[in-house]
Amino acid sequence: MKSKLGFVKEYTKGLWENNPVFKQVLGMCPTLAVTVSAINGIAMALATTFVLVFSSIIISSVRKLIPSQVRIASYILIIATFVTIVDLVMKAQFPDLSKSLGPYIPLIVVNCLILGRQEAFSSKNGVLRSALDALGMGTGFLIALFMLGGIREILGSRTLLGFQIMPDFYEPWLVMILPAGAFLTLGLMMAYFNSIAINMKKKETDKIIEQYKKSKAAKTIEAGA
Amino acid sequence: MELILIFFSAAIVNNFVLAYFLGICPFIGVSNKISSAFSMGLATTFVMVVAAIVTWLIYHMILVPFNLDFLQYVSFILVIASLVQFVEMFVKKVSQPLYRALGIFLPLITTNCAILGLALFIVLREYNFIEGIFYGVGAGVGFTLAITIMAGIREELELADIPKPLQGAPITLIVAGILALAFMGFSGLISV
Numbered sequence: 001m002k003s004k005l006g007f008v009k010e011y012t013k014g015l016w017e018n019n020p021v022f023k024q025v026l027g028m029c030p031t032l033a034v035t036v037s038a039i040n041g042i043a044m045a046l047a048t049t050f051v052l053v054f055s056s057i058i059i060s061s062v063r064k065l066i067p068s069q070v071r072i073a074s075y076i077l078i079i080a081t082f083v084t085i086v087d088l089v090m091k092a093q094f095p096d097l098s099k100s101l102g103p104y105i106p107l108i109v110v111n112c113l114i115l116g117r118q119e120a121f122s123s124k125n126g127v128l129r130s131a132l133d134a135l136g137m138g139t140g141f142l143i144a145l146f147m148l149g150g151i152r153e154i155l156g157s158r159t160l161l162g163f164q165i166m167p168d169f170y171e172p173w174l175v176m177i178l179p180a181g182a183f184l185t186l187g188l189m190m191a192y193f194n195s196i197a198i199n200m201k202k203k204e205t206d207k208i209i210e211q212y213k214k215s216k217a218a219k220t221i222e223a224g225a
Numbered sequence: 226m227e228l229i230l231i232f233f234s235a236a237i238v239n240n241f242v243l244a245y246f247l248g249i250c251p252f253i254g255v256s257n258k259i260s261s262a263f264s265m266g267l268a269t270t271f272v273m274v275v276a277a278i279v280t281w282l283i284y285h286m287i288l289v290p291f292n293l294d295f296l297q298y299v300s301f302i303l304v305i306a307s308l309v310q311f312v313e314m315f316v317k318k319v320s321q322p323l324y325r326a327l328g329i330f331l332p333l334i335t336t337n338c339a340i341l342g343l344a345l346f347i348v349l350r351e352y353n354f355i356e357g358i359f360y361g362v363g364a365g366v367g368f369t370l371a372i373t374i375m376a377g378i379r380e381e382l383e384l385a386d387i388p389k390p391l392q393g394a395p396i397t398l399i400v401a402g403i404l405a406l407a408f409m410g411f412s413g414l415i416s417v
């Protein structure tokens with residue numbers, strides 16, 4: 001576990017295997033609310049990643065000083081501090097984006113993805129591992145939000161990141177940029193990824209069964225059964 | 226009249242769950258049974274109203290006079306967390322049956338973004354004290370309505386033959402999408 005491979009794994013597991021949105025179903029509120037367009041999704045995910053990485057670093061470095069009775073409250077305070085920083089910076093540097101994301105930036109405080117990672121990982125692991133884990137989860141969140149925002153933007157307003165993708169004769173589906181479109185798109189995407197995962201698992205088990213049948217061990221198991 | 230408009234706007238037209246996506250976690254997590262969903266809705270409504278009152282007072286009595294707006298998020302979340310803790314102790318002391326009905330849901334409410342969202346919306350829209358309370362009640366009723374309808378549908382879904390990849394979260398999200406479409410029928414009813 002302490003090898004170099006272990007560190008790489010801490011990062012990559014958040015991308016797909018434990019993707020926060022598709023696999024863990026965490027952080028749903030911002031995921032659904034801001035993905036009207038791809039750029040909003042990216043901005044939201046970057047803001048969340050920033051908060052996640054820095055609060056993970058702080059929490060993992062003071063994890064032995066925090067009494068376990070008050071840990072949740074301390075985590076929330078640390079997270080809220082970083083969210084305030086992000087909110088003030090965005091208001092100053094990107095006023096348009098800040099306006100279009102509205103109250104969902106402050107709502108990063110209660111994003112269960114962030115608190116969940118602190119509770120499940122940073123409170124038990126070292127600084128470097130926690131930072132990598134947070135970065136991986138943030139990237140996974142970015143991928144999910146970009147995909148969801150991209151699909152909704154292409155189908156709902158013909159564009160991707162502001163460039164026109166769909167031809168003029170394509171009539172935009174208004175429902176995609178409405179709240180209902182967010183629920184439907186995410187539900188269908190999750191179902192699609194689930195079916196891929198189920199197929200992959202089936203192939204794997206088929207392979208193992210095949211190998212078992214070939215080996216002698218299988219015969220004894222079969223006889224035993 | 227204004228107050229009634231605010232109430233219906235928060236409860237139905239701009240439903241917190243189905244239009245603003247606030248409180249999705251309990252909406253998906255605790256909507257298996259009608260009875261527990263309804264209890265969750267009541268507990269949330271109660272905390273929402275108290276939180277609306279307390280955060281309004283803190284914002285207008287402490288943060289604004291002392292120019293401490295930047296502490297808004299930190300103080301709101303702290304207040305909500307301790308409020309939930311306090312409500313839990315109070316309910317436990319006063320009414321055992323109510324505690325048994327709501328008990329396990331109360332800690333979950335701290336991380337319900339609908340509560341913090343409510344406090345932020347009240348500041349953002351510059352509601353006065355009374356308007357804030359009505360907005361809180363409306364939002365709570367809307368949340369209860371949405372989560373109870375959802376639980377009713379999911380109880381029926383238990384009997385249905387759902388394809389395997391769709392089971393669990395995906396079918397819940399799709400049902401929520403259809404529900405959101407249905408609630409869109411109310412839009413234009415009130416423009417607040």
